[in-house]
Amino acid sequence: MNVVKLVRGDIAENTELPWPIFDANDYMLYKAGHIFDSADEVEKIIQRGVYRERTLEDENFLETDQEHFSDSFNRFRSPFSLVNDFASRLGHILSQIEDGNQVGRERILKLAEDIIWLCEHDMDAALAIIHLPSNHKRYSIYHPVHIAMLSSLLAIRMNINGENRLSMIAASLTANIGMRNFQEVLQRQCIPITEKQRKRIQNHPLKSARLLRKIGILDEVWLKVVEQHHEQSNGKGYPNGLSGSEILLESSIVSIADVYSAMMSKRADRKAINVQDALREFFTEKGGAYSETLSLTLIKELGIYPPGTFVRLANDDIGIVVKRLIGRSNNPIVKSVQNAEGEKYTASPVRDTGFKKYQIMESIFYQLPEDYNLGIIWGYSKK
Ligand SMILES: [Fe+2]
Numbered sequence: 001m002n003v004v005k006l007v008r009g010d011i012a013e014n015t016e017l018p019w020p021i022f023d024a025n026d027y028m029l030y031k032a033g034h035i036f037d038s039a040d041e042v043e044k045i046i047q048r049g050v051y052r053e054r055t056l057e058d059e060n061f062l063e064t065d066q067e068h069f070s071d072s073f074n075r076f077r078s079p080f081s082l083v084n085d086f087a088s089r090l091g092h093i094l095s096q097i098e099d100g101n102q103v104g105r106e107r108i109l110k111l112a113e114d115i116i117w118l119c120e121h122d123m124d125a126a127l128a129i130i131h132l133p134s135n136h137k138r139y140s141i142y143h144p145v146h147i148a149m150l151s152s153l154l155a156i157r158m159n160i161n162g163e164n165r166l167s168m169i170a171a172s173l174t175a176n177i178g179m180r181n182f183q184e185v186l187q188r189q190c191i192p193i194t195e196k197q198r199k200r201i202q203n204h205p206l207k208s209a210r211l212l213r214k215i216g217i218l219d220e221v222w223l224k225v226v227e228q229h230h231e232q233s234n235g236k237g238y239p240n241g242l243s244g245s246e247i248l249l250e251s252s253i254v255s256i257a258d259v260y261s262a263m264m265s266k267r268a269d270r271k272a273i274n275v276q277d278a279l280r281e282f283f284t285e286k287g288g289a290y291s292e293t294l295s296l297t298l299i300k301e302l303g304i305y306p307p308g309t310f311v312r313l314a315n316d317d318i319g320i321v322v323k324r325l326i327g328r329s330n331n332p333i334v335k336s337v338q339n340a341e342g343e344k345y346t347a348s349p350v351r352d353t354g355f356k357k358y359q360i361m362e363s364i365f366y367q368l369p370e371d372y373n374l375g376i377i378w379g380y381s382k383k
Pocket residue numbers: 175176204229230
């Protein structure tokens with residue numbers, strides 16, 4: 001059997017096992033869904049040496065790691081495939097930083113540059129990546145890439161340029177390194193977080209900054225953004241309860257990008273939140289957490305139907321939003337994927353939702369087949 005050895009953080013107490021686990025002789029020890037009652041029990045299992053079956057996703061990652069782990073990337077590839085490279089590179093670099101390897105600094109900066117380039121080149125595709133359902137992706141490496149992409153968009157609108165923008169994006173990629181594996185556990189956890197877990201969460205910004213200082217990162221903006229990425233304008237954030245102008249604008253940008261991207265991801269205890277509800281939340285419960293300018297910028301940039309979301313049109317087509325248009329945030333360009341009879345289009349027709357017959361009637365949840373090539377819809381490949 002082709003297997004992957006489990007390490008601390010892969011499994012946790014009070015959380016359903018996502019896959020069956022085996023001993024070194026391929027003997028199944030626990031079925032998927034089993035719940036360990038205590039951290040001690042989990043520790044014993046890890047120390048004993050346990051394995052899970054390698055999945056298709058692992059295979060893709062191996063392939064990506066071997067083929068593309070370099071500091072250069074092919075800018076002609078589809079953003080939907082580049083994002084897998086970015087996540088894979090980030091996974092490697094974060095491990096290097098955790099091991100105290102100083103090469104991590106340069107590599108994060110190069111990755112930040114590449115992500116900024118992609119966002120400047122095709123922000124609609126970058127936004128689609130954030131909004132498309134990603135059921136099987138590794139949250140701890142895809143989520144920071146999504147935060148970096150959304151932070152890039154907001155940085156452009158808030159006139160943060162040059163070195164500061166680069167430092168901010170580097171920070172967004174490394175802000176959660178202090179709780180990397182723990183994030184995966186939280187993502188799968190169905191019960192409310194415990195007091196011990198809450199403390200660990202509240203401590204992670206400072207722990208992340210410590211890990212970065214250890215490898216010689218002295219960049220003040222980078223470190224401050226990492227330390228402040230959960231602070232809130234109203235003083236209700238952590239770890240230091242800072243407020244107003246005590247918080248860097250760059251930190252608030254990463255913070256709002258983090259919260260919004262997390263809302264777009266499903267967790268074990270809830271589905272992804274739809275865009276309209278998420279944006280409404282920024283005006284209500286989360287209203288005091290960010291400056292009004294920043295919340296309004298986010299809402300203005302995304303519109304009600306951002307790229308990557310699915311909609312039902314007046315002609316009963318189901319389509320995916322592909323392009324925002326200036327001054328027409330409620331009437332974006334859509335490509336239809338399914339007709340009124342439920343048949344899939346082979347070539348996705350373009351629908352201008354400014355026309356009455358293609359007007360957007362509602363947002364919907366829709367799942368494209370796993371092997372669907374989004375590069376075709378965005379015009380990066382023909383088949
Ligand atoms: Fe965080």
